[in-house]
Amino acid sequence: MSEVESDSYLSLVYEDELYDNESMELYESQTTAVHCTDEIPCHKFESLQSYESEFDIEDLQFDEEDESEDEPLREQSTHTLDKPSLDGSNLPNLRYESLTTDDIFQRMLQRVDHLQPVLSIPAEDILLLMQRFDWSEERLLEDWTEKADELLIGSGLKRVHEADKEGENGLVRGIKHRESFTCPICCEDKTETFVMECGHEYCTDCYKHYIKDLLNQGNIITCMGCSLALKNEDIDLIMGSASSHKLMDSSIRSFVTKHNRNYKWCPYADCKCIIHLFDASSLEEYTRLHCSKFVTCKSNHSFCFTCGYEMHAPADCSVVSAWVKKAKKESENLNWVLAHTKECPKCSVNIEKNGGCNHMVCSSCKYEFCWICGGEWAPHGNSYYQCTVYKSDDDKGKSDKDDLRKTLKRYTFYYRVFNEHEVSAKLDWKLGQNIGHKVRALQESVGVSWIEGQFLPESLKILNEGRTALKWSFAVAFYSDPSHNLTKIFADNQLLLSNAVEDLSQLRQIQDPETIMQRKTEFYNKAGYVENRTHALMECGRDLLRKGICKTKD
Amino acid sequence: MSRAKRIMKELLAVKDDPAANIKLEFVNESDIEHLKGSFQGPPGTPYEGGIFLVDIEVPMEYPFKPPKMKFDTKVYHPNISSVTGAICLDILKNAWSPVITLKSALISLQALLQSPEPNDPQDAEVAQHYLRDRESFNKTAALWTKLYAVANGSTVGQKQVDEAQLYGIDPNVVEEFESQGFEKEKVIDALRRLGIKSLDPTDNATVNKIVEELLK
Ligand SMILES: [Zn+2]
Ligand SMILES: [Zn+2]
Ligand SMILES: [Zn+2]
Ligand SMILES: [Zn+2]
Ligand SMILES: [Zn+2]
Ligand SMILES: [Zn+2]
Ligand SMILES: [Zn+2]
Numbered sequence: 001m002s003e004v005e006s007d008s009y010l011s012l013v014y015e016d017e018l019y020d021n022e023s024m025e026l027y028e029s030q031t032t033a034v035h036c037t038d039e040i041p042c043h044k045f046e047s048l049q050s051y052e053s054e055f056d057i058e059d060l061q062f063d064e065e066d067e068s069e070d071e072p073l074r075e076q077s078t079h080t081l082d083k084p085s086l087d088g089s090n091l092p093n094l095r096y097e098s099l100t101t102d103d104i105f106q107r108m109l110q111r112v113d114h115l116q117p118v119l120s121i122p123a124e125d126i127l128l129l130m131q132r133f134d135w136s137e138e139r140l141l142e143d144w145t146e147k148a149d150e151l152l153i154g155s156g157l158k159r160v161h162e163a164d165k166e167g168e169n170g171l172v173r174g175i176k177h178r179e180s181f182t183c184p185i186c187c188e189d190k191t192e193t194f195v196m197e198c199g200h201e202y203c204t205d206c207y208k209h210y211i212k213d214l215l216n217q218g219n220i221i222t223c224m225g226c227s228l229a230l231k232n233e234d235i236d237l238i239m240g241s242a243s244s245h246k247l248m249d250s251s252i253r254s255f256v257t258k259h260n261r262n263y264k265w266c267p268y269a270d271c272k273c274i275i276h277l278f279d280a281s282s283l284e285e286y287t288r289l290h291c292s293k294f295v296t297c298k299s300n301h302s303f304c305f306t307c308g309y310e311m312h313a314p315a316d317c318s319v320v321s322a323w324v325k326k327a328k329k330e331s332e333n334l335n336w337v338l339a340h341t342k343e344c345p346k347c348s349v350n351i352e353k354n355g356g357c358n359h360m361v362c363s364s365c366k367y368e369f370c371w372i373c374g375g376e377w378a379p380h381g382n383s384y385y386q387c388t389v390y391k392s393d394d395d396k397g398k399s400d401k402d403d404l405r406k407t408l409k410r411y412t413f414y415y416r417v418f419n420e421h422e423v424s425a426k427l428d429w430k431l432g433q434n435i436g437h438k439v440r441a442l443q444e445s446v447g448v449s450w451i452e453g454q455f456l457p458e459s460l461k462i463l464n465e466g467r468t469a470l471k472w473s474f475a476v477a478f479y480s481d482p483s484h485n486l487t488k489i490f491a492d493n494q495l496l497l498s499n500a501v502e503d504l505s506q507l508r509q510i511q512d513p514e515t516i517m518q519r520k521t522e523f524y525n526k527a528g529y530v531e532n533r534t535h536a537l538m539e540c541g542r543d544l545l546r547k548g549i550c551k552t553k554d
Numbered sequence: 555m556s557r558a559k560r561i562m563k564e565l566l567a568v569k570d571d572p573a574a575n576i577k578l579e580f581v582n583e584s585d586i587e588h589l590k591g592s593f594q595g596p597p598g599t600p601y602e603g604g605i606f607l608v609d610i611e612v613p614m615e616y617p618f619k620p621p622k623m624k625f626d627t628k629v630y631h632p633n634i635s636s637v638t639g640a641i642c643l644d645i646l647k648n649a650w651s652p653v654i655t656l657k658s659a660l661i662s663l664q665a666l667l668q669s670p671e672p673n674d675p676q677d678a679e680v681a682q683h684y685l686r687d688r689e690s691f692n693k694t695a696a697l698w699t700k701l702y703a704v705a706n707g708s709t710v711g712q713k714q715v716d717e718a719q720l721y722g723i724d725p726n727v728v729e730e731f732e733s734q735g736f737e738k739e740k741v742i743d744a745l746r747r748l749g750i751k752s753l754d755p756t757d758n759a760t761v762n763k764i765v766e767e768l769l770k
Contacts, residue, residue, distance in 0.1 A: 185617055185652045186556035187563045202652075209618050210652055225653045 094286070094305065095278040098266075098298040101252045104274065108135055108252070119144060124231045125157050128220055131251050134258055156222050156229030159198060171197050175204065175237060185210075185224065194238055200225035207238045215243065218250035266297040267308040273297035277305060290316040290545035292538075311465065314541020315472040322552035323475035327415060344369070414478040421471035425464055428505060435460060441513045448517060455520060459527035463508060466501045466530040469537055470494065476541045480550040486540070487549060493540045497533040504530050557616050558586050561656075568657050576660050578610075587612045590626070591660045595703060596668040600695035601629070604703025608663060609639075610656060620650035623659065630691075630698040632672040632681035641666075642676035682749040683722060690751050694722035717742050724752040736768050744768050 112126045115137065119126060132155050133140040143151050152158035176193045183190050183203035190203035200223050207224070214221045221230045232244035256263040261280045266273040275295045277283070283306065286293045292313040293305040303310055307317040315323065344362035346369075361368050369376055439453040473494050480487045504526040510516050516523075544550040568578040581588045589610040595601030606629065611622040623646055625639035633642045645654060645662055675681030684691045701715060717738070718728045723745050730753075731741040744767040745751070753760060 185560070187559040188556050200653075206618075206652065213618065224651055 094282060094293060094295060096295050096305075097276050097278075098296070099274045099276055100272055100298065101249055101274065104252050104255070105248055108248075111135075111137055115140075121152075121157070124233065125152075128157060128229055128231065129155055131218070131220055135251075135255050154227075156220060156227045159228060171195060171199055173197055173234065176201070194234075196223050196228050196230075198223055198226050198228050200228075204238055211235060211239055211243070215239075215246040216250050218247065218252075218254040221247070264295075264305055264308070266299070266301050267303055268297075268299070268301040271297060271299050271301055273299055273301070275305060287317070290542050292316070311468055312472045312475075313469055314538045314544075315475045316545055318552055319475050319479055319545070319550065320472070322479065323418075326411070411478060414474045418471055418474040421467055421474070424505070425467040425471065428460070428463055428467065428508065438513070438516070442517060445513045446517045455523050455527070456516070459504065459523050460508065462527045462531050462534075463501065463504050466497060466504070466534045469534045470497050470501060473497075473537055473541060476544060476550050479552050480544050484549045486544055486547065490537075490540045490544055493533070493537045497530070497537050500526070500530045500533045557612070557614070560617060561586050561589075561612060564655050564657060567655070571657075574657070574661070576657055578656055578660070589656065591623075591656060593660050593664045595699060596664055599668055600692045601631075601667045601699050601703065604699035606663075606667070606703055608660060612656075617652040617654075620646045620654075621656060621659065622646075623663070628698055628702040629667070630680060630695040631667060632670045632675045632677060632684045633666055634680075635677050636680055637677075640676055642671075642674060679746060679749060683751065686749070687722075687751060690722045694720070697722075721746055722751050727753045730755070731764065731768065740768060 108127075108130060112123050112130060115126050115130075116123050118141075119129075129140055129144075129151070130137070133143070149158070153160055173196045174194070176195050178191055178193055181190050181193055181201070181203065182188070183193070183206055185202050185206040188203070190205065192204045193201050194204050194207050195201040202224055210224055211221055211230070215235075221235065222228060223230065230238075232247070235244040235247060236242065256265060256274055262277045264275045264277075265271075266275065275297060277295070283293055287306070292311065294302050294311050294313070295305050296302045304312060304317060304320075307320060309317075309320055309324075312320045344360075344365060344367055346362065346365050346367040360370070367376075435457050439450070439456055442448040442453045442456075443450065473490070477487070477490060477494065480490065504523075507519065507523060507526055510519070541550070565578055568574070568576055575594050577592045578589060580586065581590055589612065591608045591610055592605055593608075595604035595606060604627070607626040609624050609626050613619045613621065623641055625634055625641065627639070628636065629639070630636060634640070641663065643662060643666055645651075645659065670681075670684060672681045672684045680691075683694065697715075697719065701720075716725060718725045721742065723742060727745065727750070728738060728741050732738050744764060748764065748767055750760065750764065753764075755761070
């Protein structure tokens with residue numbers, strides 16, 4: 001432990017004692033001033049939002065009001081800085097595609113077209129059969145060759161006594177208008193009914209009621225009186241146009257759920273994308289090497305294919321799950337951590353954090369302090385924000401109870417830093433939200449081409465990836481053996497990335513288009529550096545996991 | 555309101571068909587959501603001679619949602635909870651269709667008494683009994699019918715019957731363990747948990763298992 005202290009730049013401001021004095025209150029956000037560097041004028045932010053539980057993926061979604069306007073930005077945003085792999089590992093990226101339910105439906109229709117000449121029954125009937133077989137062509141064909149007739153009857157496409165159909169009752173499927181008809185379901189006199197070849201006739205109101213509930217279930221809908229299937233055109237006829245779409249949608253939903261080895265919904269709130277992994281067996285190799293299985297959907301949401309969380313390298317899924325479980329358990333005691341306003345340690349005025357910068361200057365007394373540890377800013381010096389390593393006190397021979405207390409405090413420290421980085425990441429996103437406007441401002445006022453302006457969104461993306469990696473690195477650090485040398489190297493890497501991220505974050509707060517253009521090279525360099533540091537940290541984290549230095553017990 | 559119309563019509567249909575031997579009536583004339591139905595135990599089964607009373611709740615969405623049914627009469631049957639009377643039957647769940655009526659549902663319950671589905675049990679203990687020893691099961695089911703499924707509620711009462719007999723357990727087995735100092739009730743509970751109805755006294759493994767259960 002003493003080596004840590006003697007390390008020149010690790011002037012750890014975190015002390016257990018200091019920590020004890022920390023207020024455990026959850027501050028309600030309500031003040032204005034925020035600060036940071038000397039170079040950049042500080043700006044005021046009026047609208048405050050409080051951040052709640054940090055572990056719901058929905059929370060990670062930012063407002064997407066500008067999405068449509070900025071769509072072209074998104075599609076080409078990977079042009080400027082190409083990456084071999086999302087997390088810098090040597091493994092090839094997972095092979096996958098991002099689809100929507102509509103894409104999948106179109107493919108299903110193609111398959112139906114494909115099968116039509118083989119089965120030579122109406123395409124609509126094939127659609128029904130495919131639905132019945134969970135869209136598995138193979139199983140359908142297998143059954144078809146063995147017992148086509150049985151299959152058609154079982155699926156409600158053919159009646160047992162098909163011969164009766166044309167011959168005796170000569171009933172044609174469809175809506176009927178009747179003078180007076182007492183519906184056996186509702187027992188009311190009705191004039192509009194729906195009748196099928198089986199002769200079962202019920203009022204359309206009852207059919208509507210009946211079908212409405214079943215549309216979300218994705219199964220074949222049959223006649224209310226027997227197993228004869230309603231086709232999509234029947235459903236649309238009864239329910240009004242395009243209702244069968246809903247049924248197809250829910251059918252595809254259940255398809256995705258049943259094939260969850262290869263198909264996953266994007267976990268982001270309201271995102272309708274589906275990721276289709278081509279080769280699910282490749283996941284095992286990724287897991288074995290503690291590499292991250294990240295995929296990006298059409299709406300540019302990145303998440304882990306296995307656990308559904310956001311990109312969490314250098315942590316692997318088991319670290320994430322242990323960490324999240326622990327955080328949920330402890331969160332009630334730790335509510336205060338989530339506060340994103342703090343009292344000035346000197347004059348107690350509430351100060352809100354703006355952007356990801358941890359260098360706070362009180363709007364009232366001008367006291368400068370560190371957001372993470374609350375300590376005076378001066379000892380943090382030029383090495384910027386180095387509150388990245390937990391420093392335990394050296395006193396040996398304490399009782400078990402003290403050890404437990406210390407373990408909790410150690411966890412609390414990591415949890416707190418973790419959350420600080422999460423909040424910072426969100427604030428950075430907020431700042432970056434008007435990125436489209438900024439690029440347009442550059443185009444208009446400075447005459448920059450669209451492509452040239454791409455360094456802005458690109459650097460924002462890199463910044464966010466850096467912050468996310470940094471954030472999860474604290475989960476890795478928590479589960480790592482603190483006495484091991486590699487853990488210390490990991491902490492050094494955290495510090496380097498932390499500094500790089502804060503550096504870039506400061507640059508990101510420049511508003512003036514001309515200044516932004518003038519410092520374009522700086523953007524490039526700092527973003528490139530953040531990217532390198534991010535990959536280095538991930539690599540180091542993987543080593544910790546592979547060597548078993550980082551272990552989750554539960 | 556079509557639900558009311560439909561229920562009234564269903565009641566009439568039941569009355570018009572006395573041969574079916576099914577009764578259906580409101581618990582309270584002002585409440586169309588709560589009915590009681592009853593039917594006779596199918597002949598040739600341990601339920602023969604019994605009258606089985608079923609509690610029926612009709613949901614708002616009826617007939618598009620199934621009615622909630624449970625036995626008021628205690629029934630010893632693999633698909634009916636011997637404690638709550640809850641029923642495990644597909645047409646009352648996913649296989650419901652709006653064309654099914656309360657009457658046809660009651661007839662299905664009658665058919666269920668006729669042919670149990672022990673592989674989809676509601677009451678695991680009873681189902682086990684059914685699968686392991688049909689003869690003993692039939693005796694117990696018939697005893698329950700005699701005790702509980704009698705007309706106009708003049709029940710013999712559970713207290714007058716030996717608990718062991720009620721669950722088809724050989725009274726000698728219970729006595730054996732009672733003589734070893736265990737309480738009768740506890741012995742019966744343990745035997746029920748283990749699904750043991752009779753015992754070969756030389757089967758030491760089973761005897762040990764029972765003692766172990768009793769000492770828990
Ligand atoms: Zn600032
Ligand atoms: Zn109707
Ligand atoms: Zn029909
Ligand atoms: Zn998405
Ligand atoms: Zn994961
Ligand atoms: Zn102050
Ligand atoms: Zn600090």
